[in-house]
Amino acid sequence: MGCKTSVPCNATKKSERCKCLLRAALLIQRWYRATMARIEMRRRYCLNIFQSIEYADEQAQLQLSNFFTFMMDHDLEMTESNFSLAEFERRIDVPDSYYGPRLKFPLTVADANALLDAFKKEELLHARYVLQLLHETRRVLKEMPNITYLSTSYSKEITVCGDLHGKLDDLLMIFYKNGLPSEKNPYVFNGDFVDRGDNSMEILIILFAFLLIYPNDLHLNRGNHEDYIMNDLPKIGSDFKKFILQVHGKVILYLLEDVFSWLPLATVVDSKVLILHGGISDTTDLDFLNLFERSKVREHVHVGLLLSSLKNLAAVGPHEEDSSRDPTQKEWQQTLDILWSDPRNQRGCIPNKLRGGGCYFGPDITAKLFERYNLKMLIRSHECKQDGYEIGHGGKVITIFSASNYYEDGSNRGAYIKLNPDLIPRFIQYQVTFHSAHSPPRINTVEGAALKALREKIYANKTELMEAFMSKDLTGAGKLSVSDWAEAMESVLQLELPWRTLRAQLARLSADGRIEYTSCFYDLEIEKPVEEPSLVETLCKYRKDLEMIFNFIDKDQSGLISLEEFHHTWRLFCAHMGVETDDEAIIKLANTIDYNKDGYIDFSEFLGAFHVVHRLDKGK
Amino acid sequence: MGLIAEIEKKITEAFEVFDHECNQTVDVREIGSIVRSLGCYPTEAQLHELLAEVEEEEPTGYIHLQKFLPVMTRVLVERSYQPTPEDVLLHAFEALDVNKCGYLTKEELVKYMTEEGEPFTQEEMEDMLSAALDPETNTMRYKDYITLMIVDDV
Numbered sequence: 001m002g003c004k005t006s007v008p009c010n011a012t013k014k015s016e017r018c019k020c021l022l023r024a025a026l027l028i029q030r031w032y033r034a035t036m037a038r039i040e041m042r043r044r045y046c047l048n049i050f051q052s053i054e055y056a057d058e059q060a061q062l063q064l065s066n067f068f069t070f071m072m073d074h075d076l077e078m079t080e081s082n083f084s085l086a087e088f089e090r091r092i093d094v095p096d097s098y099y100g101p102r103l104k105f106p107l108t109v110a111d112a113n114a115l116l117d118a119f120k121k122e123e124l125l126h127a128r129y130v131l132q133l134l135h136e137t138r139r140v141l142k143e144m145p146n147i148t149y150l151s152t153s154y155s156k157e158i159t160v161c162g163d164l165h166g167k168l169d170d171l172l173m174i175f176y177k178n179g180l181p182s183e184k185n186p187y188v189f190n191g192d193f194v195d196r197g198d199n200s201m202e203i204l205i206i207l208f209a210f211l212l213i214y215p216n217d218l219h220l221n222r223g224n225h226e227d228y229i230m231n232d233l234p235k236i237g238s239d240f241k242k243f244i245l246q247v248h249g250k251v252i253l254y255l256l257e258d259v260f261s262w263l264p265l266a267t268v269v270d271s272k273v274l275i276l277h278g279g280i281s282d283t284t285d286l287d288f289l290n291l292f293e294r295s296k297v298r299e300h301v302h303v304g305l306l307l308s309s310l311k312n313l314a315a316v317g318p319h320e321e322d323s324s325r326d327p328t329q330k331e332w333q334q335t336l337d338i339l340w341s342d343p344r345n346q347r348g349c350i351p352n353k354l355r356g357g358g359c360y361f362g363p364d365i366t367a368k369l370f371e372r373y374n375l376k377m378l379i380r381s382h383e384c385k386q387d388g389y390e391i392g393h394g395g396k397v398i399t400i401f402s403a404s405n406y407y408e409d410g411s412n413r414g415a416y417i418k419l420n421p422d423l424i425p426r427f428i429q430y431q432v433t434f435h436s437a438h439s440p441p442r443i444n445t446v447e448g449a450a451l452k453a454l455r456e457k458i459y460a461n462k463t464e465l466m467e468a469f470m471s472k473d474l475t476g477a478g479k480l481s482v483s484d485w486a487e488a489m490e491s492v493l494q495l496e497l498p499w500r501t502l503r504a505q506l507a508r509l510s511a512d513g514r515i516e517y518t519s520c521f522y523d524l525e526i527e528k529p530v531e532e533p534s535l536v537e538t539l540c541k542y543r544k545d546l547e548m549i550f551n552f553i554d555k556d557q558s559g560l561i562s563l564e565e566f567h568h569t570w571r572l573f574c575a576h577m578g579v580e581t582d583d584e585a586i587i588k589l590a591n592t593i594d595y596n597k598d599g600y601i602d603f604s605e606f607l608g609a610f611h612v613v614h615r616l617d618k619g620k
Numbered sequence: 621m622g623l624i625a626e627i628e629k630k631i632t633e634a635f636e637v638f639d640h641e642c643n644q645t646v647d648v649r650e651i652g653s654i655v656r657s658l659g660c661y662p663t664e665a666q667l668h669e670l671l672a673e674v675e676e677e678e679p680t681g682y683i684h685l686q687k688f689l690p691v692m693t694r695v696l697v698e699r700s701y702q703p704t705p706e707d708v709l710l711h712a713f714e715a716l717d718v719n720k721c722g723y724l725t726k727e728e729l730v731k732y733m734t735e736e737g738e739p740f741t742q743e744e745m746e747d748m749l750s751a752a753l754d755p756e757t758n759t760m761r762y763k764d765y766i767t768l769m770i771v772d773d774v
Contacts, residue, residue: 037656
């Protein structure tokens with residue numbers, strides 16, 4: 001048992017007793033520490049799973065976002081987004097039957113409270129007011145510099161919040177604990193207000209409303225997600241979608257994108273504390289960042305190349321190339337760096353390959369920037385932290401993250417910073433939760449969610465995975481060694497995860513210690529293969545994208561698109577995906593897709609179409 | 621792939637979960653978690669011996685995978701630090717339960733865990749109490765506790 005200490009005792013019996021107690025205690029301690037370590041390991045790899053999938057998805061979403069931006073640029077309806085407040089009022093009627101908030105511009109605290117009440121009750125804001133709000137927000141933001149300089153004079157404490165990601169409950173929690181924004185209660189929201197959570201629009205509306213009421217005390221910094229509006233579309237509840245987006249959806253989205261591009265890039269407090277969303281690089285130039293026209297940077301990656309190839313292929317008609325509206329390489333690079341970078345402990349600055357944008361910056365980079373601009377602290381967000389915040393680079397870099405339970409109920413706390421005039425940060429943590437926390441079960445919920453997300457991804461890549469498995473299974477036994485299986489998983493899914501550690505949750509072992517690889521695709525609880533695997537697999541992979549595209553083409557949100565609309569959009573989509581298109585074949589295809597021959601394509605016909613083309617293409 | 625190579629891969633995977641900067645090093649304070657998550661149950665003393673083998677001559681606070689891998693491989697091959705079977709664990713609790721009532725009082729638990737063997741830190745003690753104690757009676761029903769804490773083997 002490894003008991004090394006001797007216990008001074010008088011009688012032999014007593015000594016025996018002492019030794020026994022000692023051994024027992026030691027054994028329990030040993031066991032306890034081992035158990036806690038294994039729980040910690042599981043917590044870590046859950047986070048790994050979520051992060052890998054999240055960042056991998058983000059890259060795919062970036063591409064789709066570019067595609068939609070291009071499509072919107074060519075739509076003539078966009079002129080609507082430049083109406084004045086009065087024109088919106090004249091053109092859009094709000095019926096008497098609407099009981100939601102009715103905003104009056106200029107906004108007052110009463111309007112803000114009405115909005116908060118409405119959203120707490122899950123009510124909606126009418127499209128006219130959304131448009132007016134966005135219009136006014138854009139007007140106000142345009143007048144702001146790229147970097148806002150604040151001061152804590154008048155002994156004001158400034159509250160800094162991190163990513164909210166559409167989680168309204170967390171914003172309400174912050175307001176509950178810390179009070180609503182006002183001249184006496186200034187706030188900085190550090191980007192990523194949208195995506196993932198269910199209430200992105202509500203959060204934006206609330207933040208913009210307070211911005212209009214207290215423009216000198218409510219500050220918004222742009223995050224890397226203030227760009228992906230199209231991706232949020234399916235997550236907006238279907239009622240909201242029908243009601244709000246029926247006629248005005250695309251205008252709202254276009255205006256939103258414009259507003260996002262006008263969000264300031266950074267805030268500086270007392271000339272000493274720099275607040276921005278992602279991080280810095282070794283070339284970050286705050287003077288440059290403060291001067292260029294920030295709204296030019298609208299897409300973040302692979303801008304020029306993709307857009308120009310789409311424009312060539314689509315041939316949508318003569319279109320003025322306004323290249324002065326495109327950002328220069330430096331403008332684009334500098335913005336990307338501050339919105340996407342992450343700090344790390346190693347010195348130096350290397351490209352951030354996990355994210356596909358920005359860089360990893362070390363403590364020496366931070367020190368250099370601080371010296372150059374006489375700074376004391378960098379507050380950033382962008383990364384989920386278990387405690388809601390994290391301090392790095394010897395106290396110089398603080399990460400603040402305000403969306404609790406970001407990945408799953410129980411995954412992390414949220415936090416905000418109170419910065420006093422001495423510029424010493426105070427951290428307030430919270431967690432929005434609906435049942436009491438208890439250590440082991442909580443891990444199970446988070447782990448369950450992580451594994452579910454991972455299994456979905458596995459399922460969506462079934463064809464490629466089976467190909468990889470079978471190519472390693474030379475005897476056709478249906479089994480692979482653990483390491484062959486792990487290799488295949490990693491190379492197809494492109495996720496760096498501890499596959500051997502996860503193996504028990506993902507695949508079955510046969511008696512000879514090898515993995516039965518088809519068991520990856522079974523629901524391990526039910527142990528039964530799902531019917532029609534290939535259609536389901538395709539749907540899993542492209543479902544979100546296809547739903548977005550369908551909704552976009554379906555202008556009147558009737559659930560049907562005409563064959564010409566389909567054809568037109570299909571060509572653009574194929575160009576984006578890099579698939580060859582053949583006009584005649586597409587028309588024929590469109591007619592085949594219209595299964596019930598009513599001249600229109602509904603969503604299930606649409607999915608079927610995509611599935612067919614995807615498989616045809618694979619066969620080439 | 622041979623057994624040794626397979627073991628090395630498993631160790632590397634576990635190591636990488638804690639390797640935040642993807643540079644083949646981990647904070648020395650995480651080594652305990654890594655070793656234990658690989659299915660080993662060392663005492664603190666044994667862990668310190670292990671650390672001495674994998675640390676640099678001039679301790680930097682970081683452990684390199686290069687040094688860790690051969691040592692850990694040997695540990696796994698030799699099956700050192702075997703886990704505690706559930707029944708042995710139960711006997712250990714029963715040994716502390718002098719009155720044989722099926723539970724330990726908070727005072728008893730704190731006394732044994734912080735004064736005997738390799739004492740818990742205050743944090744460890746608080747963590748255990750928060751999960752183990754029944755708040756109404758302030759006692760730990762150890763049989764139930766063991767069932768609650770059994771972590772599935774992966």
